[in-house]
Amino acid sequence: MRQNTVPWWRWRAQVRSALHMFGDPAFQQECWLPGKPEYGSVTDAVYRLVDDTWLDRWSAARYVGCIFVDRDEADAVDHAVLAALAVLHEVGENEPATAYFAHPAWPELVRKAQIAHHRLAAADRDDPARRPDTLDVLRIRTGGR
Numbered sequence: 001m002r003q004n005t006v007p008w009w010r011w012r013a014q015v016r017s018a019l020h021m022f023g024d025p026a027f028q029q030e031c032w033l034p035g036k037p038e039y040g041s042v043t044d045a046v047y048r049l050v051d052d053t054w055l056d057r058w059s060a061a062r063y064v065g066c067i068f069v070d071r072d073e074a075d076a077v078d079h080a081v082l083a084a085l086a087v088l089h090e091v092g093e094n095e096p097a098t099a100y101f102a103h104p105a106w107p108e109l110v111r112k113a114q115i116a117h118h119r120l121a122a123a124d125r126d127d128p129a130r131r132p133d134t135l136d137v138l139r140i141r142t143g144g145r
Contacts, residue, residue, distance in 0.1 A: 005124050008066045010142040011052050015067065016120050018048040019080055020132040023114030027132055032097040038134040042100045043093045046084050055081045069123045076116035083109040 006012055021027055022045060031039045040048075050056040053067065060067070060074035060081070068074045087103050100106060121128035133141070 006065070006067055006069060008063070010144060011063075012067045012120070012124075013138060013142050014048045014051070014144070015053065015055075015077065016117065016124075017132060017138050018045040018084075019077070019113045019117040019120065020128075021045050021113075022080065022084060023110055023112075023117045024132065025110055028097065028101065028110075033101075035097070038136065039132065040135050041094065042097055043088065043095075044135070046088050049081050049084060056085055068120075073116070073119050073123065076112070076119050080109070080112040080116040083112045 021032070021039065027039075030036075032042060035041070053060075053063065055077065060077040061071060064071055064074050068077060083105065087100055087105050087109055090105075091099050091103055118128045138144070
């Protein structure tokens with residue numbers, strides 16, 4: 001990810017990581033389904049979406065120019081975040097991946113996350129099909145926790 005796309009690129013990296021995982025069904029089957037700890041869980045991904053950004057309370061439009069490059073990105077992220085939160089609230093936190101995958105709104109969440117991830121990846125000049133980074137790699141890249 002280019003670090004000069006937006007000033008708050010560390011937050012962008014967290015959001016992109018979650019969107020990438022939500023938008024990649026093959027990743028979900030290979031990593032979330034068997035519970036590979038290096039990628040975290042579905043609940044972990046939701047927290048990466050909303051933890052520092054408060055996207056569960058504020059529109060992504062608030063962060064245009066800081067985390068997101070334009071309104072189109074922000075709108076796509078808002079749609080994905082709302083879909084993720086709806087599924088999480090209905091299924092509950094820390095459930096097995098199969099519980100989320102079985103939710104009737106899961107395919108729509110995947111579609112919306114894919115759209116948002118592809119928009120952000122294009123702006124960052126990244127390959128959207130590349131495997132998501134592990135959480136350790138994400139922490140190293142962002143200097144985060």
